Amino acid sequence: MAQAQGWFAGKSVLVTGGGSGIGRASALRFAEEGASVCIVDVQLEAAETVAAAIMASGGQAFACMADVAKEADNDRMVAEAVHRHGKLDVAFLNAGYGGWAMDALEGDVADFDRVMAINLRGCYLGLRSVARALPYGGAIVVTASAGGLMGVEFNPAYAASKHGVVGLVRSLTPTFAARGVRINALCPGGVQTPMVGALTKDLGVAPDALPQVAYGERANAEHIAELALFLASARAGAVNGSAMLADAGQTSVLVSQARRA
Numbered sequence: 015m016a017q018a019q020g021w022f023a024g025k026s027v028l029v030t031g032g033g034s035g036i037g038r039a040s041a042l043r044f045a046e047e048g049a050s051v052c053i054v055d056v057q058l059e060a061a062e063t064v065a066a067a068i069m070a071s072g073g074q075a076f077a078c079m080a081d082v083a084k085e086a087d088n089d090r091m092v093a094e095a096v097h098r099h100g101k102l103d104v105a106f107l108n109a110g111y112g113g114w115a116m117d118a119l120e121g122d123v124a125d126f127d128r129v130m131a132i133n134l135r136g137c138y139l140g141l142r143s144v145a146r147a148l149p150y151g152g153a154i155v156v157t158a159s160a161g162g163l164m165g166v167e168f169n170p171a172y173a174a175s176k177h178g179v180v181g182l183v184r185s186l187t188p189t190f191a192a193r194g195v196r197i198n199a200l201c202p203g204g205v206q207t208p209m210v211g212a213l214t215k216d217l218g219v220a221p222d223a224l225p226q227v228a229y230g231e232r233a234n235a236e237h238i239a240e241l242a243l244f245l246a247s248a249r250a251g252a253v254n255g256s257a258m259l260a261d262a263g264q265t266s267v268l269v270s271q272a273r274r275a
């Protein structure tokens with residue numbers, strides 16, 4: 015992995031949920047593009063494995079254990095990134111929790127609270143913490159979901175939390191703009207990761223050779239990583255306050271109740 019060159023040469027990047035799936039794929043690619051990466055996860059071992067892989071390839075990374083639902087952990091992860099890498103240029107707030115198969119009306123309210131605490135409150139806390147460190151010209155990317163733009167029949171708490179994430183990103187865009195920081199949400203549809211019970215398989219090809227995802231099918235984590243890198247990079251200088259879909263067309267057309275039956 016080259017350090018002196020790449021889209022993110024000399025940049026310090028923090029990735030939450032970096033131990034698995036989309037966060038892992040993105041951390042690997044940020045490092046490949048020259049960034050020094052702070053890999054944050056509530057599962058320290060997973061983050062350490064990713065950091066070790068980056069270091070073994072000649073890149074710069076370290077693992078940081080943090081629960082994004084906790085305010086003090088968010089402050090600590092940012093402080094550690096600044097301490098270890100001297101600054102923070104990019105924050106990819108990506109950690110999230112699926113909370114699948116919740117019975118919305120009869121189930122335990124604690125399930126709803128947990129989804130909100132990690133996905134929505136965690137995002138809010140992360141934004142507050144990174145705001146103190148990001149310089150003029152910095153960038154924030156937040157992982158929302160296609161479920162942040164339309165409802166999810168079988169998982170309303172998740173969809174509500176991700177709608178909230180999109181609302182936060184859009185609402186805070188002028189505030190961050192006043193500090194010279196761009197903020198965007200990315201909205202994946204289904205992605206082949208442990209969150210949806212799938213094994214994340216590295217495709218092992220250069221970004222230019224990533225296969226096209228068939229209509230309505232799940233993307234690979236590497237597809238979403240490319241979008242995260244783009245949104246965080248100077249190439250996306252005109253993109254701000256957006257909620258960018260990457261769902262292989264899953265939400266492109268209305269499907270009526272009758273047609274589904």
Ligand SMILES: NC(=O)c1ccc[n+]([C@@H]2O[C@H](COP(=O)([O-])OP(=O)(O)OC[C@H]3O[C@@H](n4cnc5c(N)ncnc54)[C@H](O)[C@@H]3O)[C@@H](O)[C@H]2O)c1
Nearest residue numbers: 031033034035036056081082108109110159204205207209
């Ligand atoms: N996989 C999908 O189909 C899909 C679709 C749309 C959006 N997303 C979103 O993408 C993001 C990444 O998910 P993924 O699919 O890569 O899942 P994943 O399960 O592979 O990775 C999520 C990572 O987040 C970490 N994490 C969970 N709770 C945390 C907490 N409280 N503090 C710190 N880290 C925590 C987990 O330990 C894990 O390493 C999430 O925000 C998710 O909601 C996923």
